Amino acid sequence: GNSVTQMEGPVTLSEEAFLTINCTYTATGYPSLFWYVQYPGEGLQLLLKATKADDKGSNKGFEATYRKETTSFHLEKGSVQVSDSAVYFCALSRGGGYQKVTFGTGTKLQVIP
């Protein structure tokens, strides 16, 4: 079946540091890939997406590239801010009738001033 594996957290960075959160996936066919962010006390919000190989999703300074050869979709940001502190979820969606979404377990990011 489909699965998503994320690096375990928490990840603690100083403000303005470079961020990478690793995500790899297992799926048959050609899934769409997503990153969601969950701020404290809130529901998940879609951060970015990529629907085919070599696509780059980007939003709010975050980027992730769909790498089919390495089955990866790593999240990056060049300079994190305290306000980026949250839990980040990688997810995939297969095509077809239901398009079930499989979420990773989440990676907590803490940015300190």
Added chain:
Amino acid sequence: DADVTQTPRNRITKTGKRIMLECSQTKGHDRMYWYRQDPGLGLQLIYYSFDVKDINKGEISDGYSVSRQAQAKFSLSLESAIPNQTALYFCATSPTGRAGEQFFGPGTRLTVL
């Protein structure tokens, strides 16, 4: 105004009690979902609905039931709550054909004593 709302936001109940969690949306989406979030486990799908007459079990439906009263309303019931159902519950919606692009409510924190 929030696009996906959940009530209540917090609930403490006792073992054996019947509990209903409610979800309403103004997104106009046909597809709605109920998830459970436990620390370290990510999101687990309980039930999903494609429209008012199409309701399907997810990964962990045992002990739960749902009702889709209208396109905009999707309720989750615990017929006889037990302590291991203590968790954070999220409702979500998505556009038809884009299941990976989900919009989440703020969540209901349920504690079963």
